[in-house]
Amino acid sequence: MARHEFQTEVHRLLDIIIHSLYSHREIFLRELVSNASDALDKLRFLVLTDEAYKGVPFAPRIDIRFDEEGRSYLQVEDTGIGMNEQDLIENLGTIAKSGTNEFLSRLTGDAKKDATLIGQFGVGFYSAFMVADRVEVLTRKAGEEKAFLWVSDGKGEYEILPAERAGHGTTVKLYLNEQGKEFASRWRIEEIVRRYSNHIQFPIYLHYTEEKEGTRTEVEKQLNAAVALWRRPKGEISEQEYKDFYKTLTHDEEDPLFWLHFKAEGTLEYTVLLYVPSSAPFDMFSPHYRAGVKLYVKRVFITEDDRELLPTYLRFVRGVIDSEDLPLNVSREMLQEHRILATIRNAAVKRFLQECTRIAEEDPATYERFIREYNKPLKEGLYLDHQHRDVLIELVRFKSTKVEGYTSLAAYKERMKPDQKAIYYITGGDEKLLRSAPILEAYRARDIEVLIMDDEIDELLAPVIGSYQGVPLKAVHTRDAAEELGESEEEKRRREEKKDVLEKMKAVLKERVKDVVASSRLSDVPAAAVLDERDLSPQMQAILKAMGQ
Ligand code: ADP
Numbered sequence: 246m247a248r249h250e251f252q253t254e255v256h257r258l259l260d261i262i263i264h265s266l267y268s269h270r271e272i273f274l275r276e277l278v279s280n281a282s283d284a285l286d287k288l289r290f291l292v293l294t295d296e297a298y299k300g301v302p303f304a305p306r307i308d309i310r311f312d313e314e315g316r317s318y319l320q321v322e323d324t325g326i327g328m329n330e331q332d333l334i335e336n337l338g339t340i341a342k343s344g345t346n347e348f349l350s351r352l353t354g355d356a357k358k359d360a361t362l363i364g365q366f367g368v369g370f371y372s373a374f375m376v377a378d379r380v381e382v383l384t385r386k387a388g389e390e391k392a393f394l395w396v397s398d399g400k401g402e403y404e405i406l407p408a409e410r411a412g413h414g415t416t417v418k419l420y421l422n423e424q425g426k427e428f429a430s431r432w433r434i435e436e437i438v439r440r441y442s443n444h445i446q447f448p449i450y451l452h453y454t455e456e457k458e459g460t461r462t463e464v465e466k467q468l469n470a471a472v473a474l475w476r477r478p479k480g481e482i483s484e485q486e487y488k489d490f491y492k493t494l495t496h497d498e499e500d501p502l503f504w505l506h507f508k509a510e511g512t513l514e515y516t517v518l519l520y521v522p523s524s525a526p527f528d529m530f531s532p533h534y535r536a537g538v539k540l541y542v543k544r545v546f547i548t549e550d551d552r553e554l555l556p557t558y559l560r561f562v563r564g565v566i567d568s569e570d571l572p573l574n575v576s577r578e579m580l581q582e583h584r585i586l587a588t589i590r591n592a593a594v595k596r597f598l599q600e601c602t603r604i605a606e607e608d609p610a611t612y613e614r615f616i617r618e619y620n621k622p623l624k625e626g627l628y629l630d631h632q633h634r635d636v637l638i639e640l641v642r643f644k645s646t647k648v649e650g651y652t653s654l655a656a657y658k659e660r661m662k663p664d665q666k667a668i669y670y671i672t673g674g675d676e677k678l679l680r681s682a683p684i685l686e687a688y689r690a691r692d693i694e695v696l697i698m699d700d701e702i703d704e705l706l707a708p709v710i711g712s713y714q715g716v717p718l719k720a721v722h723t724r725d726a727a728e729e730l731g732e733s734e735e736e737k738r739r740r741e742e743k744k745d746v747l748e749k750m751k752a753v754l755k756e757r758v759k760d761v762v763a764s765s766r767l768s769d770v771p772a773a774a775v776l777d778e779r780d781l782s783p784q785m786q787a788i789l790k791a792m793g794q
């Protein structure tokens with residue numbers, strides 16, 4: 246039938262996968278099994294909710310077969326939703342996912358870093374071409390009569406041919422290349438499936454033959470437990486199982502930083518299992534970020550890209566929310582306004598922030614790693630989520646003139662001088678410049694701590710915080726802050742001396758400045774421009790200018 250060309254992005258992706266993932270070839274199996282599991286999830290959902298699929302039998306299973314003798318092929322078969330011709334063109338010839346370009350532009354060429362990125366992204370199907378020089382996909386969509394065979398050598402083109410298949414589902418057959426031969430092995434397959442796919446909810450069977458009393462017999466062995474881990478009692482799940490499940494869920498190669506698992510059994514019944522990745526997701530600051538929490542209803546997978554499951558600022562969190570009370574056929578539009586979901590979401594956020602608080606207190610090393618990755622989104626939360634303000638304000642951290650790393654506002658307050666009236670801060674884009682700002686000299690001379698606010702969001706955040714436990718936050722640039730600082734005898738004498746010079750400068754600068762005053766706050770540099778309290782800071786002026794104001 247028809248020959249097709251891969252989309253340009255697919256070309257690039259294929260190229261990158263084949264050339265940078267050679268040390269992680271085994272992930273192809275994880276990706277194929279994960280696709281099979283997704284296909285089963287999709288079918289189960291339709292069978293339960295869509296009249297049109299009522300008569301379709303659902304007998305979920307994933308079967309792995311391989312050529313024991315010649316090591317020529319390996320195949321992964323599922324009884325899932327399957328694909329028709331159009332699905333094949335859309336799913337296996339293009340990359341529809343938003344954020345793909347972003348992902349491609351992030352790749353560094355450093356195999357190790359790229360492998361983590363690719364792990365997070367889940368490049369999926371195309372990774373088959375790392376171990377195969379020809380891939381065949383025999384598939385038939387549930388509820389449809391026609392089957393199709395998709396064939397490609399991964400070199401730019403693919404073909405789709407009419408075919409025969411007994412039932413619905415998909416068989417992906419890899420014709421192994423030299424590097425792929427090692428995977429046509431019972432032990433290798435078992436090991437990889439255990440490592441990456443142990444927590445897949447559907448049974449995965451491996452087929453091989455065994456020598457028994459002189460005769461070869463066919464064996465079908467189930468490799469995984471096939472239960473939803475989050476439904477098991479907390480006390481029975483080991484650390485390793487939690488970590489493995491995280492990896493199955495996210496395709497991340499690193500262990501999670503920490504996790505939170507709880508069950509609610511009141512008027513509403515639901516289970517929440519949330520993870521924090523060790524490294525921030527690469528698309529955390531992209532508008533196309535992928536939401537990372539999957540919604541299940543009674544163990545049936547509903548959706549994973551719903552951004553309403555957690556507030557935007559917690560977009561780095563991964564995990565599962567499973568509800569007993571939501572209707573299975575809840576639509577996406579309905580989800581956003583669903584009262585039950587709103588309740589679950591609130592509880593999940595509250596418990597998650599509580600857990601962060603606990604870690605901040607009990608495990609400072611972990612909390613520091615957490616802050617290095619997620620301080621910015623937490624600050625967004627403080628800016629946007631008024632409901633959880635009191636917790637978030639204790640969780641965010643700032644750099645400061647007095648501590649290495651980060652400080653909390655609480656710790657700053659502890660260190661304040663007895664007569665100190667405010668929490669002082671300086672904002673700007675460059676930490677080094679801020680730290681050497683002339684205006685800080687007077688603070689240094691008086692041993693007063695100043696927060697170094699160098700995140701973009703700080704500029705907006707500081708006024709929103711306003712005050713912490715009754716102590717106002719004040720920018721060092723304001724005259725108000727300067728007045729509070731006061732003047733020593735020596736500083737006063739020096740100021741008097743300068744009076745004449747000041748008059749002259751004022752005459753020269755005229756309306757370009759509001760005033761020229763002597764400052765007691767500088768010791769190493771001759772002059773500094775300062776702001777009136779009501780003036781916008783230079784950064785804010787720049788932002789407004791950029792917006793055409
Ligand atoms: P992802 O799984 O992240 O969407 P993949 O590259 O792994 O990306 O797969 C691309 C798409 O191909 C899937 O979204 C799915 O629509 C389709 N697909 C892949 N494998 C199967 C399968 N076994 N059954 C049905 N559809 C599949």
Ligand code: MG
Pocket residue numbers: 276279280367368369370
């Ligand atoms: Mg996939």
